[in-house]
Amino acid sequence: MxxxxxxxxxxxxxxxxxxxxxxxxxxxxxxxxxxxxxxxxxxxxxxxxxxxxxxxxxxxxxxxxxxxxxxxxxxxxxxxxxxxxxxxxxxxxxxxxxxxxxxxxxxxxxxxGTANAASAFLKKTLDLPGVCNRAVIASPRTLGDQPGSPTLAELAAPGVTLLIYMNNLPLPELVAQLKKGYGKSVPIALVHRLCLPGEEVVLATLDEIVEQVGERDFFNLTGTDRRPALTLVVAGETLSATVDGSWWDFRRDTIWKFREE
The missing domain is CATH 3.40.1010.10 (Tetrapyrrole methylase, N-terminal domain)
Incomplete structure (x- = not known):
């Protein structure tokens, strides 16, 4: 071309x-x-x-x-x-x-990006030291495209904040894979139509989210329109974690102070 x-x-x-x-x-x-x-x-x-x-x-x-x-x-x-x-x-x-x-x-x-906007809306740092050591962005629509690609359960490890774009799995199946990876019930947020008319955020745990959502189809899996729904999934311990000022003081003593001298 x-x-x-x-x-x-x-x-x-x-x-x-x-x-x-x-x-x-x-x-x-x-x-x-x-x-x-x-x-x-x-x-x-x-x-x-x-x-x-x-x-x-x-x-x-x-x-x-x-x-x-x-x-x-x-x-x-x-x-x-x-x-x-x-x-x-x-x-x-x-x-x-x-x-x-x-x-x-x-x-x-x-x-x-939507991940940045979701972080701001939730008021959460996605790679919080001592809680989550990395943030991973993935989509079940593209996982498995290549031989040896990791599964969603393999990505959802303890200490990971997982951001899932364009989910095409029924919510119970998605939750089952996340629980298998995390090995426990961690917080999960369904961030639907963020910054758009109809904005809605459902925040729960993996044990609670399926019952809380009920029959609601946040991912447009049953509709006639095949386009992915505008729902970002965020899962991980950082969503419910709180921190004190010790991390701030550690950085003050080990990093920021030396830059001032």
Whole structure:
């Protein structure tokens, strides 16, 4: 496939976070303001409506790849174009192929990822020293794609904060795998439509969550729309842990103090 030649007009891939325009970076807002056409996945055309006034707004996932490239070529003749990228490019983004083809005509602007927004909403550090020593991002949809890939149960080890995107497992099965990995009942949060209309967060333990949710289909497993539901799963001990000031003082004595001297 032939890449676009370098020209003045650009395509901006703007990290749009979970969909709240208040989380757009200043750089992203400036780039968006200068674009005459914007590709906005649903429901971003609604949540960003005020910033999209007077612009041509399109949904990117209604096109095949070559159709999208052909349309971009025409739109670029008139000026800059933007894509509002859910979260940002870092994880589970479908826009990499477009960026590779566009080459120097593409500019990526970092955004507030859903994991960052969830951490802020829950008011929890995801790798809390002495509680969780690592945070792991995974999706059951992609686990097992390659021989020897770890299972969800193998990732859900004690001391791990696990963030699960695009879950496609029924909640009882998901909980069973997590309990097998953690070896105990740890806290779990279902963060549904974060920063969007219909926002809801269910916080419980692995022993409680199935009964608490009941028949509610947070993951869109029974609906006619095959797209993943906008529900992030966060599990791990850090969700219920509290800490005192000893860690702060340790860092004060071993790290920060020496930088001041």
């Amino acid at each position: 032939i890449k676009f030649k370098t020209e003045e007009n650009q395509v901006f891939f703007i990290g749009a976070g979970p969909g709240d325009p208040d989380l757009l970076t200043l750089k992203g807002a400036r780039a968006l303001e200068g674009c005459h056409a914007v590709f906005a996945p649903t429901p971003y055309e609604e949540t960003f409506a005020q910033l999209l006034r007077g612009k041509q707004v399109l949904v990117p996932f209604g096109f095949y790849f070559q159709e999208l490239l052909d349309l971009l070529h025409k739109l670029l003749e008139k000026g800059d174009v933007a894509f509002l990228v859910p979260g940002d490019l870092t994880f589970y983004s479908p826009f990499q192929a477009l960026i590779d083809v566009l080459g120097t005509r593409a500019e990526v602007i970092a955004g507030v």
